[in-house]
Amino acid sequence: MVFQFLVVILMDKDLVYGLAKVLARTAPEELRQMFHIVINGCKNVKLQGVKVYAPGESPNTDGIHVQLSSDISILNTIISTGDDCVSIGPGTTNLWIQNVACGPGHGISIGSLAKDFEEAGVQNVTVKSVMFMNTQNGVRIKTWGRPSTGFVNNVLFQHVTMIDVQNPIVIDQNYCPYNKNCPGQVSGVKVSDVTYQDIHGSSATRVAMKFDCSKRNPCKGIKLEDVNLSYKNEPAAEASCANVAGTTTGVIQPTSCL
Secondary structure (H helix, E strand, C coil): CCCCCCCEEECCCCCEECCCCEECCCCCHHHHCCCCEEEECCEEEEEECCEEECCCCCCCCCCEEEECCEEEEEEEEEEECCCCCEEECCCCEEEEEEEEEECCCCCEEEEEECCCCCCCCEEEEEEEEEEEECCCEEEEEEEECCCCCCEEEEEEEEEEEEEEECEEEEEEEEECHHHCCCCCCCCCCEEEEEEEEEEEEEECCCEEEEEECCCCCCEEEEEEEEEEEEECCECCCEEEEECEEEEEEEEEECCCCC
């Protein structure tokens, strides 16, 4: 059997165009558990026409991971994986994601953040014209529930289609897997100025929007504009809010809890 598998780590590159398909369907399990493409410490990188494939049950197989980088574009890309289609780590600024299809996978995630106390923030992120199909999450911000100097600011999720997504819209600031290193603590990451505009489609669970923000640093400036998410093809979806403040414009379904 011939295994076709590729891990690409970009350091200070300028352009990646039409990157070859990243195939992991037949790769052994020990090879699947890693990022496929990593953009670390880079500036002015464009990924266009990229295709990443890994089984939906393969853990820790993020499609594209960006951190400590600025002026990055991810365009016209298809990602099927067992973890985040795109994960956005600390120190990411001026990131543009457009025309991306994700599924299966865990969606497009900012985070997880607050792995370290001293951590650079994430700001100026646009996720536009993307589709999620049968994913665990849609657009997500995830931070560990523990102290951190990190922040998330000026994020736009725009023109997003959800098809049977378990958690279409989620901010989770109480991430604490296996209750290790964070029980009883609260997230220090400050989340502000996040806009959800023209988000539509179907949720696979009743709670289609969940904002579970930090008690110490509540989410601020959350904006919902023309959000329409159904549950089982009925307008019976719900929203859940904790420690969050924001505004709404246009038709909002489920009914906003901001």
